[in-house]
Amino acid sequence: MLIVFLAILALFITLHSIPGDPISIALGPRATPEIQAEYAARMHLDKPLYHQFVIFIGNVIKGDLGNDLFSNRAVLAILAEQLPFTIILAITAIGWSALIGIPLGCLSAIKPNSILDRVTGILSVGTIAIPSFLVSIWAILVFSIGLKWLPVIGAGEPGDIGDQIYHLILPAFAVGLGWVGYLARMVRASMLEVMSENYIRSANAFGLRGRTIIFRYALKVAILPTITLIGVGFGALLSGTVFAEIIFSRPGIGKIIYNMVLARNFPVIQGAVLVTIGMYVIVTLIADLIVSWLDPRVRDTL
C-alpha cells in the first residue's frame, strides 16, 4: 500500500515539475488571459503544491480523476471504456501460455534429459529471447499479410463475440509466446528442486502412487514460486500488452497512454498510469493470496 502511495506521489511531483508553464502547454499559446485564469482556477493551479496534491488524492478517492483536456470527458469514463480490452488481452495471453507452459515444464521435470525435455528447453529459451513486439510484427507479416488468415487492426465489432475472439488470437499469441517458455522453465526448475526433497522420498517409501506424489506432493509446492512470479511479472506483461495494442491498433490502456503522450493530455495520462499501478497492486495481492491459500506456512505468518 505504501508503494502505491509513493508511486502516486512521485508521479505527481514529476508532472508538476515539468519545465514550462502547464497552462500554456495545455491550452496552447493562443489562449487569452481570461481562459488561462479560468483554467488555472479550475485546475487549482493557484494553490500551493501540497494542497493540490491533497485535492488530487481526495478526487481520486471520490472517483474523479479529472477531465480530458480536449474533449472534457471524465477521465474515469474514458479509462473505463478502454480497460476491459486490456484486461481481456492480458488474461488471454497468460491463460494460454500457462495452459501450455506449465504442463510442459512439469513433464520436463518428470523426465529430465529426455528428448521432450531438451526440445522444450531450447524452445523455451528461444521464445523468452524474442521480443514480444517483434513477434507481433512478424506474426502480422505471416498470418495477416502473407496467409491472410487473421485480421490486423482493431478488436472486432462490438457485440460480436466471435469477431472479437477472431481479433484476439494474434495479439494474445504475440504477448503470450514469451511467457510459455518462461513458465515452462520456472516450473521445471521448481519441480526438480522439489522432487529431490526428503518428503518426496518418504512418500515413495510409503508406497504412494506416482500420480498422487506428482500432483499433491510435488506440484503443489513447486507451483508456489511460479505464481508469485506471475504476479511480479505482471508489469512485464502489461508492457507487452501495450505494445500489442499499439501495433494491432486495439483499444486499451496502453493505446490510450500512447496517444495521449503525443498529445500531452496530462489528466488522462495521470489517470491511466494510476490505473496501471492499481492493476499491478491488485494482481500481486491476488497472487499473494493464492500462495498463502496453498501454503500453510505462509498463512501462519500473515
Next chain:
Amino acid sequence: MGVFGLLLVLIVVISAVFAPIFATHNPFSMDIANRLAGPSLEHFFGTDQLGRDTYTRVLYGGRVALKVAAVGVSASLIIGLTLGMIAGYGPQWLDNLLLLLFDAVRSFPTIVLALAAVALLGPSLSLVMTIVIITSIPGYARLARTSTLALKNTEFILAERSLGASMKRILTIHIMPNVIGPLLILAAMDVPVVVTIEAGLSFLGLGVQPPTASWGTILNEGYLIIRTTPWIVIAGGIPLILTTLGFTFLGESLRDVFDPRLRKGR
C-alpha cells in the same frame, strides 16, 4: 548451447563495432530512384522508402544497441551491486527503505514509465538510457541484497567478525566476490532485455530519433510500409533476435557453469 550463444554474440559485437568496414553504403545516403527495392547483390537487404541501404543501416543500428547495452548494463550493475550490498549488510531501517524503493520502481511496467517520461521531457536516446538504467537497478540490487543477507549470517562471516575484521574489509574481500557471480549472469540475461527496451521505445518513436538508424526505428519504418515490402521488417528483426538469443544462450550456459561448481563444493 553456450558456445552457440557466444558465437552469436561475437558476430553481433564485431559487426557493430566494425560497422564501417562491413558496410556497403553510407547509412544516410539516399537513392530515391532505387527505393523499396528487394534484396540484391548491391543491397543485401534491399532499400527502404528513402532509398537507403537497409543492410548498412542495420549494421549501424547495432552500434546504438551495443552502446545502450554496454552503458546501461554496467551502470545498473555497479549501482545495483552497491545498493544491494548496503541494503543487505547495513542497518534494518536502511534495508526497509531501500527495499521499498526497489519494489516501487519494479512495479511499474517499463513502457508506461517510458511513455510518461517522454510525455514530460520529449524523446531522446539519453532518456531511454536513463529509464533503462533506473528500471534495471532493482533487479541487480535485489539479487545482491539476497546474496548478502544469506552470507551475512553464515558462520564464516561470523568468524571474520570474531577475528576483528572491519565492515569494509568484510564487504569488499569476503562478500562481494561471492555475490558478484549471480549478478554477472543477470547482466548477460539483462542485455537482451535492455536492447529490446531500446528497440521497442525507438519503434514507438520515443527513443532514438531519425535519421539515426536503430533497429527499432528501422522496424518502425518497416512496419509502416509492411504491405509494400516485408524485407525491412525482416531485416530489422533478424539482428535483434540474434542478439537476444545469443546473450540468452550465453547467460544460460554461464548459469550452468556456476551452479554445479558451487554444488560440487559442498
Next chain:
Amino acid sequence: MTTLLNVKNLNVDFRTPLGRVHALRDINFKITKGKIVGVVGESGSGKSTVIWALTQLLAKNGVVESGTATFEDIDLLQAGKNEIMGVRGEKISMVFQDPMTSQSPVLTYEQQMKDILYRKSNLSKDQKKQKAIDMMARVGIPDPESRIKQYPHQFSGGMRQRAGIAMSMLMDPSLLIADEPTTALDVTMEAQIIHLIRELQKETETTIIVVSHNLGLIAELCDEVIIMYAGEIVETGDVEDIYYNPGHPYTKALLECDPARELEDTRKLSVIPGDIPDLHVKPKGCVFASRCKFSGEKCHTKKPVNVEVSNATHVAKCHLLNPEFSELAAEINLKTQESSNKIEKRYMRTSDKSFLEVNNINVQFPLMGKVSAMIKGIKKRHVNAVIDASLKIEQGETLGLVGESGSGKTTLGRAILGLVKTKSGTANFEGVDLCTLPDNAFKPLRREMAMMFQDPVGSLSPRQTVRSLLTEPFKIHNISIDLDEEAKRLCDIVRLPENFLSRYPHELSGGQARRVGVARALSLNPKLIIADEPTAGLDVSVQGEILNLMNELQDEHGITYLIISHNLPVVRHISDKLAIMYLGRLVETGESTHIFKRPAHPYTEALVTGIPQPDPRKRRRLLSIEGEIPSLTNRPSGCEFHNRCKYAQEKCKNVTPKSQTLTDGRQVLCHFPLET
C-alpha cells in the same frame, strides 16, 4: 522363530564421475520375526544404503550388482514396480531421520495419513480418518482430533517424529525400518521416542530394524546387532554378546571410543586413527586392516570369513578369531597392552586475577519490528535468549556449557565474544568489561580470544585457500611477520600436512576442516578459545582426535576453553567444570565430576539419566522426563522447569528460584535441590 527377511550376497555400487564406488560388498544377514535388530555403523559404513536398496529406493546412480533379499516369498531386489509398491508402506514401512524435512509441509497430517491408507479401499473416508486419529493417540499426541488437521510446521520436533512413527505404523507393517530415528532430537526427547518404540513393539510385535551410529540407542532398543564397516558386515550377534564380548577389533575399538561407556573420567578419549578406505577400489584382505591395532600381514592379503565368537549366533569376520591362525593372534596380543588413559590435569594459574567472569548477562532478540508489534497489539516483542547468566572460568581450565536446543548456550558464547549485543550484564576478561567496550578497543583484545565454529566447512570462506585463511588474522591485525612461516607452523601444530595449504574449503573433509578451524583460532596465540560444538557431525571413532588435540594444546600453552555442546558424555570427559543451561538460564554450575555423579538440579538429573547407555543391562524402565522444551516465547511461570519436573511443588509454579550455593561450591537454580 521364522525368518522374515533373508538377504544374501548383496552388492551395491554407485556410479560417480570418478568411477564406481563399491558401497556394499557381500552383505548377508537374516532378520528374525518379532525381533528388534540394530544396524550399527559410522559414516561411510553403508548402513543406510542397505535399507534403501531393500525398498528399491536407491539414488539414481545406485546399482544393485547382485544379491537377493527374500521377504515373504518375494525377492525385493528383483520385484517389479507393482510388486514393490505393494510392499512399500504396507508390509515394509519406514521412520525417517529428520522429521522436519521428511514430511510434506503443505499437507495436513490428516491428508498425508489418508494418502497412506489409500490401499484400504474397503474403508470409507471417515473410517480412514478415525484410524489416523487412533494412531496419533497411540503415539502420544494429545488432542489428536484437532491436531490431525494441523501441518507439520505447527508441531514441535519431538511431536513430528511421533507423527512420523504414527504414519509408518498405519498399515500394520510386518517390518519397520527406522533410519536414525533420534539423531535429530534432543536427549530428553530421544528417551521418550525410545520408550515409545519399545512400547509399540511389545504391543504389535512388529519386526524392527534400527539403523544408527548411536551405540547407546542400539543397546537400549535392540535384541540383535549387526556391525557394519565400510560396506561390509563385520560382526553380528545378540546384543549382550556384542556389548560384553565383542569379537571384531572394530567393534572393540568402537565400544572403547564411546564416551558414554567410559565411566571413569578420562581426559584422553580413544580414537581409531585413520580414515575409511577409498571404496573405489575393492579392498584386498580385511577391510579394517589399515586401521586395526592388531592387524598382521595376513589381514592385508586374505579376506577373513565369519568365525563363531561366543555362540552360533555371534559371528565376526576376523582372522584373529579363527583358530587356524592362532600364532598370529598370539603374536599380536602382546602389542595390545593399553596404556592408561587417565591423565592428570595440570592447572596453570599464572595469576590470581580472575580470568573470565561473566555476570548477569541478558540477551534479547526482537521478534518483529516496533511498528508491526504495535499494529498487532503484541506487548512482548522480544524473546529472551539468555537470562541472568553468571559464570567464572579460571585460566587454564575447561568449562563445558551444556544445554539442549533453545537453551541459549551458543548465544551466550557469542555474547561473550561480542558477536551478539547484550542487553545488560558484564563479561570481564582479565578485568576488562567486554560488553561495554567500543569496537576499536575490542579489536586488539580479539587476539586474546578466538572462536571455533560449529560448521567446520561453513565457517571458512569458500573462496580462500587454507593458507589465506590461516594468515587472515595476521592481516586483519596488521601484524608483519613471515606469513608463510606462520602458516606452516600452524599446520604443524594441528598435524595437517603442508600440502593442504593450497586447498580450498570444499576440498577438505569435515575433520580436516575442523583442524583448520583450530589452527586459525590458535594463530594469534589466544588465551581463551570458545569452541561451539567441536564434535558435531564427527563419528564417534574420530571425535576424540579433535578433543585430544585441544587437550594437548591446553597442556602445552595453557589455553582456557569454553566448550559449548549438547553432547554431555563428550563434554564431561574433557571439562573441569560444567554449566548447564535451560531456556536461557544457568541451572547448575560446578565441578563436572560432582555434577555428573550427584546432580543437584532435577533437569541435570534428567539429562544425565537420559543419555542412553551403551550397555544392554542398563536399560531404563522409567522415563526420566516427560514433555517438551517449551517455546521461548511461551515461558512457564515461576521456575521454568516446573511443568516437567518430577519433584515440583506448589512453590515452584509461582516463584522464580534464586541461585543457591551448595557445600561443594556448586551453584544451583532450584527451590529444592537434590543435593546440599
